[in-house]
Structures are given as C-alpha cells and as structure tokens.
Amino acid sequence: MDAKTLCLGVLLRGEASGYEIKKAFEEGPFSHFHQTSFGSIYPALNALSAEGLITGRAQAQDKRPDKKLYSITPKGRSALISALKIEPAPDVMRSDFLFILSFAQFLPPRRVGHLIDQRIAWYREALERMESCACTNTVPAGAAFVRGMGIAVYRAAADYLEAHRAELIAEISESATLVAE
Amino acid sequence: MDAKTLCLGVLLRGEASGYEIKKAFEEGPFSHFHQTSFGSIYPALNALSAEGLITGRAQAQDKRPDKKLYSITPKGRSALISALKIEPAPDVMRSDFLFILSFAQFLPPRRVGHLIDQRIAWYREALERMESCACTNTVPAGAAFVRGMGIAVYRAAADYLEAHRAELIAEISESATLVAE
C-alpha cells in the first residue's frame, strides 16, 4: 500500500491537510494498522494534486501557520476504489519490544519488568483512545469493524503481558545467564 | 531496529546462512514480530563480518548451492546485548487488509467475505505453525514469552474475524452505497 493510496483513503473521509493526515495515522482511526511520515505524505499530496486526484486550497489560520486543505476529486475516488482491488499483502507486526524480550535472559530482570510495564501502559492508553471514540454508531460499517479488530487485538496483547509478566521475571531471575546491570 | 541487529539476534541462537536468517523472519521464531528481506540481510552480513561481529565459513552442499554459514563472535555478542539497551520504538501493525476493509461499504460483499476468509485461514495457519513448535519447554524463557504473546494476539485476531464476519457482510449488503462488481 503506497503513500498515495493511504492519503487518498484519509481524504475520502473528508478534507484534510498533510499534518492532519499524519495525525490520522498517529492517533486517529488508521493508527492501529498503518503509518506514514511527512517525508512520504507531502510528496504524495503533490503527486496526487498533479494527477488531478485531489485538489488543494489554502486555509488562512488565526495565530497558526497556513494550512493547505486537500479534497478528493471524483477521479481520485475511483482511483482509490480501484486501488482497493489489489490483493492485500500479509499482515505484519513489527515490535522492537518483543525482539528485545526474546533475549530476556540476557537482560536485568528490573529492565524486563520496566519494559513490560511501559508496553502495558502504551496498549491501555491506545485502547482508551480507540474506545472513547463516541462515534460508534455513526461510523460506516467497515470503519467500525476495523476499529473493533484493533480493540480486540490490543486488549489481547495487554492482557497477555499482564498475565505473564510475573512468570517471566521469576524465570529469568532464577536463571544463571544473568548479566550485570 | 536495524537489519544488523536483527541478524545478530538470529545468529545468537546459532550458526546460520543468509537464507536461513530470512526464514527465521518468514516462518521461524521471529516471524510474528519482525521481518527483513535479502536486500537488507546480505549487506548487513557483509558489514557485520567486516566489523568482526560475525565470522563466515563456506559450507559445501550436496546437490545444492554452497552455503555461507555465519557465527556470532564474542564481540558480536556484546554488541547485540548493548543494542538491546535502546528504548524500543512503539509496536506497529501494518495491515493492507484492514485498510481495505475500512472502506468495506465501497466493495462488493462477496469480495469482503472472501478477504476475511483468506485472512482467517492465514492467521489459523500461522497459529498452527507457532503452536506445533514442540520446543515449548526447551526454549529460553524470553523466547517462550514472546511466542505466547504471538499466539495470544493471532488467536484474538482470528477469533474477532470469525465472530464479526457475518455482521459486517449483512451491514454492507443492506447499505445503498454499493458499487458494481
């Protein structure tokens, strides 16, 4: 899924600036299953604009830098629908946290505990953000389904970490492969 | 987490070739939380070799191309342990599937159903692979913990998809925003 398609997807939900698109992937409705950076968003918006798939208008703001608000065009809408026809690549989870923890026996138990606590807090915070979104019954069916999946998966992750934290710490504390803090 | 650290992580578990490292991220014990490609593995192995963090030896094979088996050196081991001290980046899920499904109301219900079925099958298959790994009690504590987390999360995903498939299809079938197949 390239940056252009991702931007079109956000813009289908309504007018937005580059900064707002970034937020949609950072804390908004897309945050739990895709991400992008300014380095790909701004070039993508320029390309989409040149191809006539979106149109931009400048929005002067009080006590804020100007915004460039982009809207999807009918041509852009059909380009998106057509892009949705591709076979989706396999789902991918990327977690430095789990990579590090898979070598828990080489880490000080205190650090392992701290890492797990941090991650539980992170998942719980994300869950609150997803659940609090009061829009439950106004959201289109697809978005609601996807949001529910995010909640289910994040809850499973947080629950697992809470349930197995003590066990892991106990096991690595016993072991002799401990390294110095 | 850069490719070099990921390779060191695999090699800490034992001697391996570039191809085998790829497999560790594709279907092996790292598959559910990180991935790499040949395009990053081979240059990483060359760089690690030049830095003295790993050593390579050629392994002639019967009726197969030669392998280059790499082993981690003591220097490499401490470089890895030291790399594990960084603060892990936030966990990230990347799913074209969920991105597409979030626009389910613009897709033919038949395709939505097919996509979900495919994804359930994919998750169930991955689960079987993770669970069948009979090594449960011989694996180090960290690896077992991480494996359990993968199973918990994948099971939650598959269960959610199964539980809500019918509901989503019903909702988009009713809706008027249907597009032609």
Place this chain on the structure above:
DNA sequence: CTGACATATATCAACCCTATATAGGTGGGC
C-alpha cells in the same frame, strides 16, 4: 522567561523493500 510541546510545511540522507538475475534440484501434472 525559558524550555517543552503543538501546529504546519518541507526536504534530504540513510536505510529498507521489491523485483530481478543467476543456477541447479525436486516434484507434480499431462
């Protein structure tokens, strides 16, 4: 009144992924 953080756009180097090349073995279908 300073430092941290938010809004807002933009770019660049470093890195990573995808696709492709090479080369031979294995196994299924017709």
Place this chain on the structure above:
DNA sequence: GCCCACCTATATAGGGTTGATATATGTCAG
C-alpha cells in the same frame, strides 16, 4: 518424458520510506 512451478542459495539495483532536521509561530507550565 517434458515442462512448469517451486525450493535452496546469494546478490544487487532502483524506487520508496523513515527519521532527522529546518523554519516559523503560539501556548502553557514552572
């Protein structure tokens, strides 16, 4: 028997993405 698809195995080029940085201004806490 032959072809096609797929597995083992290494390698690279090209294109795209990430992360850091630059710029400019406003807010808010200590």
